[in-house]
Amino acid sequence: MSDEPRPRPQYGEYATPEEQRAAIRKPVPEPVAAVDPPHPPTAPATTVAARPTRTADRVITLALLGYGLITVISAIPQLVDFTEFAKTWMTVAGVEGEFTNTGQGALWGGIAATVFAVGWLLTAGFAWLSLARGRLSWWIPLVGAIVTFGIVSVCLVVPLFGDEGIMRGLAFGG
Structure with a gap:
């Protein structure tokens, strides 16, 4: 043991609850009369009026679905x-030539159009259910769009990269 004095305790470290209240100038609570039985804790509000409205979430979700x-x-x-x-895509991509894979293009274009429609319907359905339950929903249209665009992109790549003219044009830089 050393002869050095012990360091002074920090605020509240050794203080009793009464000393803490006195230091922060909080009055001591009144003692409860023994006649009143203790009340059980109250449950959280379950009424619709107690839930937050989340108006901004609704507006953003519906705007994203509309877009x-x-x-x-x-x-x-x-x-x-x-x-x-495909012709428009080739022009934008700077690929010379003509799209000749029309059979696959018609098939995969129809599949991509169907995926687009079904993807939007599923996204709208999930968002609507989430909004009806009072949950945050703004993210659902974003995730739905990302997933749908990913699948549609794969559907578009199949006939485009299956075309000999496009592959030749991409291989030789246009």
């Missing part, structure tokens, strides 16, 4: 006419 619907409605005709879609 997605416009995107799907405008994309479906382009995907159904896949040959024209």
Whole structure:
């Protein structure tokens, strides 16, 4: 043991509850009369009025679903006419030549259009259920769009990269 004095305790380290209340100037609670029985803890509110409304979440979710619907409605005709879609894609990608894989293009374009429509319907359904249950829902249209676009992209790549002219154009840099 050393002769040095012990360090002074930090605030509240050794203080009793009464000393702590006195230090923060909080009055001592009144003692409860022995006649009153203790009340059980109250349960959380279960009424609809007690739930948060989340108006911003509703507005954002519905706006994202609306934007997605416009995107799907405008994309479906382009995907159904896949040959024209492929020509436009080739021009944007800088690929010389002509799209000749029309049979696969028509098949996969129809599949992509169907995936787009079903993806939006599923996303809207999940978002609607989530909104009805009062849960945060803004993320559902975003995740639905990412998943749907991923699947549609695969459907579009199959006929595009199955075309000899496109593969030749990509291999030789246009």
